[in-house]
Amino acid sequence: MANLEGQAALITGAGSGIGRGTAVRLARDGADICIAEIDLDGAEETASMVREFGREAHVVRCNVASIDQVQEAADQCVEQLGRLDIAVANAGIGRGGSVLEMPLKDWQDQVDINLTGVFLTVQAASQRMVAQGEGGRIVCLSSLAALTTGEAFWGYSATKAGVAMLVRGWAQDLGRHGITVNAIGPGVIDTPLAHGLAGDNGGPIRASLEERTPAGRAGAPSDIAGLIAFLVGPDAEFMSGSYIVMDGGLRDAGPLVGTDMSDPANAERMRHVQTSEERNARLQPLIDQR
Numbered sequence: 001m002a003n004l005e006g007q008a009a010l011i012t013g014a015g016s017g018i019g020r021g022t023a024v025r026l027a028r029d030g031a032d033i034c035i036a037e038i039d040l041d042g043a044e045e046t047a048s049m050v051r052e053f054g055r056e057a058h059v060v061r062c063n064v065a066s067i068d069q070v071q072e073a074a075d076q077c078v079e080q081l082g083r084l085d086i087a088v089a090n091a092g093i094g095r096g097g098s099v100l101e102m103p104l105k106d107w108q109d110q111v112d113i114n115l116t117g118v119f120l121t122v123q124a125a126s127q128r129m130v131a132q133g134e135g136g137r138i139v140c141l142s143s144l145a146a147l148t149t150g151e152a153f154w155g156y157s158a159t160k161a162g163v164a165m166l167v168r169g170w171a172q173d174l175g176r177h178g179i180t181v182n183a184i185g186p187g188v189i190d191t192p193l194a195h196g197l198a199g200d201n202g203g204p205i206r207a208s209l210e211e212r213t214p215a216g217r218a219g220a221p222s223d224i225a226g227l228i229a230f231l232v233g234p235d236a237e238f239m240s241g242s243y244i245v246m247d248g249g250l251r252d253a254g255p256l257v258g259t260d261m262s263d264p265a266n267a268e269r270m271r272h273v274q275t276s277e278e279r280n281a282r283l284q285p286l287i288d289q290r
Protein backbone atom coordinates (compact mmCIF):
# COMPACT_ATOMS: atom_id res chain seq x y z
CA MET A 1 0.00 0.00 0.00
CA ALA A 2 2.05 2.97 -1.26
CA ASN A 3 -0.42 5.75 -0.51
CA LEU A 4 2.31 8.16 0.68
CA GLU A 5 4.28 8.01 -2.58
CA GLY A 6 6.02 11.32 -3.31
CA GLN A 7 5.70 12.63 0.26
CA ALA A 8 8.41 13.43 2.80
CA ALA A 9 8.09 12.95 6.56
CA LEU A 10 10.09 14.60 9.34
CA ILE A 11 10.15 12.35 12.42
CA THR A 12 11.83 13.38 15.67
CA GLY A 13 13.36 10.72 17.92
CA ALA A 14 13.18 8.13 15.14
CA GLY A 15 16.37 6.39 16.26
CA SER A 16 14.42 4.05 18.55
CA GLY A 17 11.04 2.65 19.55
CA ILE A 18 7.86 4.24 18.23
CA GLY A 19 9.71 6.78 16.06
CA ARG A 20 11.71 4.02 14.35
CA GLY A 21 8.57 1.91 13.88
CA THR A 22 6.86 4.93 12.34
CA ALA A 23 9.77 5.67 9.99
CA VAL A 24 9.71 2.09 8.74
CA ARG A 25 5.93 2.04 8.35
CA LEU A 26 5.72 5.36 6.50
CA ALA A 27 8.60 4.25 4.24
CA ARG A 28 6.68 1.06 3.52
CA ASP A 29 3.74 3.26 2.58
CA GLY A 30 5.92 5.22 0.13
CA ALA A 31 7.28 8.24 2.04
CA ASP A 32 10.87 9.46 2.20
CA ILE A 33 12.01 10.04 5.79
CA CYS A 34 14.04 12.72 7.57
CA ILE A 35 15.17 11.46 11.00
CA ALA A 36 15.84 14.22 13.56
CA GLU A 37 17.71 12.67 16.49
CA ILE A 38 20.27 13.22 19.23
CA ASP A 39 21.30 9.54 18.99
CA LEU A 40 23.02 9.34 15.62
CA ASP A 41 23.81 5.61 15.87
CA GLY A 42 20.16 4.77 16.38
CA ALA A 43 19.19 7.21 13.63
CA GLU A 44 21.57 5.61 11.12
CA GLU A 45 20.17 2.16 11.92
CA THR A 46 16.67 3.44 11.23
CA ALA A 47 17.86 5.09 8.01
CA SER A 48 19.17 1.72 6.78
CA MET A 49 15.80 0.13 7.52
CA VAL A 50 14.04 2.89 5.56
CA ARG A 51 16.35 2.43 2.57
CA GLU A 52 15.48 -1.28 2.47
CA PHE A 53 12.06 -0.15 1.24
CA GLY A 54 13.70 1.79 -1.58
CA ARG A 55 12.91 5.12 0.07
CA GLU A 56 15.27 7.97 0.79
CA ALA A 57 16.40 8.53 4.38
CA HIS A 58 18.22 11.57 5.71
CA VAL A 59 19.64 11.84 9.24
CA VAL A 60 20.06 15.17 10.97
CA ARG A 61 21.50 15.72 14.44
CA CYS A 62 18.75 17.59 16.23
CA ASN A 63 17.91 18.23 19.85
CA VAL A 64 14.21 19.14 19.78
CA ALA A 65 14.76 21.49 22.73
CA SER A 66 16.82 23.81 20.49
CA ILE A 67 14.97 26.13 18.10
CA ASP A 68 18.03 26.46 15.86
CA GLN A 69 18.48 22.70 15.54
CA VAL A 70 14.79 22.07 14.86
CA GLN A 71 14.67 24.81 12.22
CA GLU A 72 17.81 23.32 10.64
CA ALA A 73 16.23 19.84 10.64
CA ALA A 74 13.14 21.15 8.82
CA ASP A 75 15.35 22.99 6.32
CA GLN A 76 17.37 19.84 5.69
CA CYS A 77 14.21 17.81 5.17
CA VAL A 78 13.16 20.20 2.39
CA GLU A 79 16.67 20.48 0.92
CA GLN A 80 17.48 16.77 0.97
CA LEU A 81 14.07 15.23 0.29
CA GLY A 82 12.54 18.09 -1.68
CA ARG A 83 9.45 18.52 0.49
CA LEU A 84 7.96 18.37 3.98
CA ASP A 85 4.41 16.92 4.00
CA ILE A 86 4.26 14.99 7.27
CA ALA A 87 5.69 15.69 10.74
CA VAL A 88 5.68 13.31 13.69
CA ALA A 89 6.68 15.06 16.94
CA ASN A 90 7.73 11.87 18.69
CA ALA A 91 10.91 12.58 20.70
CA GLY A 92 10.18 12.31 24.41
CA ILE A 93 11.71 11.37 27.76
CA GLY A 94 10.44 10.38 31.20
CA ARG A 95 11.61 11.88 34.48
CA GLY A 96 9.83 10.91 37.67
CA GLY A 97 10.03 10.90 41.42
CA SER A 98 8.61 12.62 44.44
CA VAL A 99 7.90 16.35 44.18
CA LEU A 100 9.83 16.66 47.45
CA GLU A 101 13.06 15.77 45.71
CA MET A 102 12.84 16.22 41.97
CA PRO A 103 15.85 18.21 40.75
CA LEU A 104 14.90 21.28 38.73
CA LYS A 105 17.01 19.93 35.86
CA ASP A 106 14.91 16.76 35.57
CA TRP A 107 11.73 18.84 35.49
CA GLN A 108 13.23 21.26 32.98
CA ASP A 109 14.59 18.56 30.63
CA GLN A 110 11.20 16.89 30.53
CA VAL A 111 9.35 20.14 29.82
CA ASP A 112 11.98 21.24 27.28
CA ILE A 113 11.74 18.00 25.29
CA ASN A 114 8.14 16.81 25.78
CA LEU A 115 6.42 20.21 25.49
CA THR A 116 8.77 22.84 24.04
CA GLY A 117 10.24 20.24 21.66
CA VAL A 118 6.76 19.44 20.34
CA PHE A 119 6.00 23.16 19.94
CA LEU A 120 9.27 23.80 18.06
CA THR A 121 8.75 20.76 15.81
CA VAL A 122 5.17 21.68 14.93
CA GLN A 123 6.16 25.31 14.36
CA ALA A 124 9.08 24.47 12.05
CA ALA A 125 7.13 21.83 10.13
CA SER A 126 3.97 23.88 9.69
CA GLN A 127 5.98 26.90 8.49
CA ARG A 128 7.39 24.75 5.64
CA MET A 129 3.97 23.18 4.93
CA VAL A 130 2.36 26.60 4.60
CA ALA A 131 5.19 27.76 2.30
CA GLN A 132 4.69 24.60 0.21
CA GLY A 133 0.98 25.45 -0.05
CA GLU A 134 -0.36 21.88 -0.21
CA GLY A 135 -1.48 21.32 3.37
CA GLY A 136 0.13 18.74 5.62
CA ARG A 137 -0.30 16.19 8.39
CA ILE A 138 1.11 16.44 11.90
CA VAL A 139 0.98 13.81 14.65
CA CYS A 140 2.24 14.47 18.19
CA LEU A 141 3.05 11.77 20.74
CA SER A 142 1.09 12.26 23.92
CA SER A 143 0.45 9.26 26.21
CA LEU A 144 -2.23 7.42 28.12
CA ALA A 145 -0.50 9.19 31.02
CA ALA A 146 -2.26 12.37 29.86
CA LEU A 147 -5.43 10.93 31.41
CA THR A 148 -4.04 9.44 34.59
CA THR A 149 -1.03 9.83 36.85
CA GLY A 150 0.65 8.71 40.07
CA GLU A 151 3.04 9.83 42.77
CA ALA A 152 6.03 9.50 40.47
CA PHE A 153 4.52 10.33 37.09
CA TRP A 154 2.93 13.72 37.59
CA GLY A 155 5.53 15.68 35.58
CA TYR A 156 5.43 13.30 32.63
CA SER A 157 1.63 13.27 32.77
CA ALA A 158 1.49 17.06 32.81
CA THR A 159 3.64 17.34 29.67
CA LYS A 160 1.59 14.71 27.87
CA ALA A 161 -1.72 16.30 28.92
CA GLY A 162 -0.29 19.55 27.55
CA VAL A 163 0.34 17.91 24.18
CA ALA A 164 -3.24 16.59 24.06
CA MET A 165 -4.50 20.16 24.53
CA LEU A 166 -1.98 21.81 22.20
CA VAL A 167 -3.20 19.82 19.18
CA ARG A 168 -6.74 21.09 19.74
CA GLY A 169 -5.60 24.69 19.44
CA TRP A 170 -3.21 23.99 16.56
CA ALA A 171 -5.95 22.15 14.64
CA GLN A 172 -7.92 25.40 14.63
CA ASP A 173 -4.88 27.55 13.94
CA LEU A 174 -3.56 25.46 11.04
CA GLY A 175 -6.82 24.12 9.60
CA ARG A 176 -7.18 27.01 7.17
CA HIS A 177 -3.86 25.96 5.65
CA GLY A 178 -5.08 22.41 5.07
CA ILE A 179 -2.93 21.04 7.89
CA THR A 180 -4.34 18.47 10.33
CA VAL A 181 -2.83 18.02 13.81
CA ASN A 182 -3.63 15.07 16.07
CA ALA A 183 -2.21 13.48 19.22
CA ILE A 184 -1.83 9.82 20.13
CA GLY A 185 -2.04 8.38 23.63
CA PRO A 186 -0.21 5.03 23.69
CA GLY A 187 -0.52 2.69 26.66
CA VAL A 188 2.51 0.52 27.46
CA ILE A 189 4.53 0.01 24.29
CA ASP A 190 7.50 -2.32 24.15
CA THR A 191 10.36 0.15 23.58
CA PRO A 192 13.59 0.97 25.46
CA LEU A 193 11.73 3.88 27.06
CA ALA A 194 9.18 1.54 28.63
CA HIS A 195 11.76 -1.09 29.59
CA GLY A 196 12.87 0.99 32.54
CA LEU A 197 9.39 0.66 33.94
CA ALA A 198 10.25 -2.87 34.88
CA GLY A 199 12.59 -4.79 32.67
CA ASP A 200 15.99 -3.35 33.39
CA ASN A 201 15.42 -1.49 36.62
CA GLY A 202 11.73 -1.06 37.25
CA GLY A 203 10.91 -4.30 39.02
CA PRO A 204 7.35 -5.48 38.75
CA ILE A 205 5.77 -2.28 37.50
CA ARG A 206 5.73 -2.99 33.82
CA ALA A 207 4.87 -6.66 34.32
CA SER A 208 1.82 -5.58 36.29
CA LEU A 209 0.82 -3.13 33.58
CA GLU A 210 1.15 -5.76 30.88
CA GLU A 211 -0.81 -8.28 32.91
CA ARG A 212 -3.61 -5.79 33.38
CA THR A 213 -3.73 -4.78 29.74
CA PRO A 214 -6.90 -6.48 28.46
CA ALA A 215 -5.21 -7.16 25.11
CA GLY A 216 -2.85 -9.45 27.08
CA ARG A 217 0.39 -7.89 25.90
CA ALA A 218 2.32 -4.67 25.65
CA GLY A 219 1.86 -2.78 22.42
CA ALA A 220 4.49 -2.91 19.70
CA PRO A 221 5.89 0.18 17.96
CA SER A 222 4.21 -1.14 14.81
CA ASP A 223 0.79 -0.87 16.53
CA ILE A 224 1.30 2.86 17.08
CA ALA A 225 2.94 3.28 13.68
CA GLY A 226 -0.21 1.83 12.08
CA LEU A 227 -2.34 4.48 13.76
CA ILE A 228 0.09 7.20 12.66
CA ALA A 229 -0.02 5.84 9.09
CA PHE A 230 -3.81 6.18 9.20
CA LEU A 231 -3.62 9.76 10.54
CA VAL A 232 -1.21 10.89 7.81
CA GLY A 233 -2.97 8.94 5.06
CA PRO A 234 -5.89 9.76 2.76
CA ASP A 235 -8.64 8.35 5.04
CA ALA A 236 -7.93 10.83 7.85
CA GLU A 237 -8.37 14.08 5.93
CA PHE A 238 -11.35 15.02 8.14
CA MET A 239 -9.62 14.23 11.44
CA SER A 240 -7.93 17.05 13.33
CA GLY A 241 -7.53 18.15 16.94
CA SER A 242 -8.12 14.61 18.23
CA TYR A 243 -6.36 12.78 21.04
CA ILE A 244 -6.59 9.06 20.33
CA VAL A 245 -5.79 6.44 22.95
CA MET A 246 -4.26 3.16 21.74
CA ASP A 247 -3.61 1.07 24.83
CA GLY A 248 -5.07 -2.43 24.44
CA GLY A 249 -7.79 -1.39 26.91
CA LEU A 250 -5.45 -0.44 29.79
CA ARG A 251 -7.16 2.89 30.48
CA ASP A 252 -9.96 1.28 32.51
CA ALA A 253 -7.89 -1.52 34.02
CA GLY A 254 -6.70 0.20 37.17
CA PRO A 255 -4.05 2.80 38.00
CA LEU A 256 -1.34 3.32 35.41
CA VAL A 257 1.46 3.08 37.96
CA GLY A 258 1.21 2.64 41.70
CA THR A 259 4.74 3.06 43.03
CA ASP A 260 5.54 3.09 46.71
CA MET A 261 7.73 6.18 46.78
CA SER A 262 8.60 5.68 50.45
CA ASP A 263 10.81 2.82 49.28
CA PRO A 264 14.14 4.51 48.37
CA ALA A 265 14.84 1.89 45.70
CA ASN A 266 11.59 2.81 43.96
CA ALA A 267 12.30 6.53 44.31
CA GLU A 268 15.68 6.14 42.59
CA ARG A 269 14.21 3.85 39.96
CA MET A 270 11.49 6.33 39.08
CA ARG A 271 13.87 9.24 38.71
CA HIS A 272 14.55 8.27 35.10
CA VAL A 273 11.13 6.80 34.93
CA GLN A 274 11.27 5.03 31.68
CA THR A 275 14.75 4.15 30.72
CA SER A 276 17.50 1.89 31.95
CA GLU A 277 20.35 3.45 33.91
CA GLU A 278 22.85 2.45 31.26
CA ARG A 279 20.80 3.96 28.45
CA ASN A 280 20.17 7.09 30.43
CA ALA A 281 23.89 7.52 31.03
CA ARG A 282 24.39 7.41 27.26
CA LEU A 283 21.49 9.72 26.32
CA GLN A 284 21.79 12.39 29.05
CA PRO A 285 24.99 13.98 27.65
CA LEU A 286 23.28 14.12 24.23
CA ILE A 287 20.23 15.78 25.81
CA ASP A 288 22.58 18.30 27.44
CA GLN A 289 24.10 19.32 24.06
CA ARG A 290 21.85 22.11 22.77
Ligand SMILES: NC(=O)c1ccc[n+]([C@@H]2O[C@H](COP(=O)([O-])OP(=O)(O)OC[C@H]3O[C@@H](n4cnc5c(N)ncnc54)[C@H](O)[C@@H]3O)[C@@H](O)[C@H]2O)c1
Nearest residue numbers: 013016017018038039063064091092143188189191193194
Ligand atom coordinates in the same frame (compact mmCIF):
# COMPACT_ATOMS: atom_id res chain seq x y z
N1 LIG B 1 6.86 3.41 25.10
C1 LIG B 1 5.74 3.72 25.72
O1 LIG B 1 5.17 2.92 26.48
C2 LIG B 1 5.10 5.07 25.49
C3 LIG B 1 3.80 5.26 25.98
C4 LIG B 1 3.20 6.50 25.79
C5 LIG B 1 3.86 7.50 25.11
N2 LIG B 1 5.11 7.29 24.64
C6 LIG B 1 5.76 8.41 23.94
O2 LIG B 1 6.17 8.00 22.64
C7 LIG B 1 7.32 8.74 22.25
C8 LIG B 1 8.41 7.78 21.80
O3 LIG B 1 8.75 6.95 22.91
P1 LIG B 1 9.52 5.56 22.76
O4 LIG B 1 8.89 4.64 23.73
O5 LIG B 1 9.67 5.18 21.35
O6 LIG B 1 10.93 6.03 23.39
P2 LIG B 1 12.46 5.66 23.06
O7 LIG B 1 13.23 6.11 24.23
O8 LIG B 1 12.54 4.25 22.60
O9 LIG B 1 12.76 6.63 21.82
C9 LIG B 1 12.79 8.02 21.98
C10 LIG B 1 13.85 8.58 21.04
O10 LIG B 1 13.85 10.02 21.22
C11 LIG B 1 15.19 10.44 21.20
N3 LIG B 1 15.30 11.70 21.92
C12 LIG B 1 15.26 11.91 23.27
N4 LIG B 1 15.44 13.21 23.56
C13 LIG B 1 15.58 13.84 22.37
C14 LIG B 1 15.79 15.18 22.01
N5 LIG B 1 15.93 16.13 22.96
N6 LIG B 1 15.86 15.51 20.70
C15 LIG B 1 15.77 14.54 19.74
N7 LIG B 1 15.58 13.24 20.02
C16 LIG B 1 15.49 12.89 21.33
C17 LIG B 1 16.00 9.33 21.86
O11 LIG B 1 17.36 9.38 21.45
C18 LIG B 1 15.26 8.10 21.35
O12 LIG B 1 15.86 7.59 20.17
C19 LIG B 1 7.72 9.59 23.47
O13 LIG B 1 7.21 10.91 23.29
C20 LIG B 1 7.02 8.90 24.61
O14 LIG B 1 6.76 9.77 25.69
C21 LIG B 1 5.76 6.10 24.81
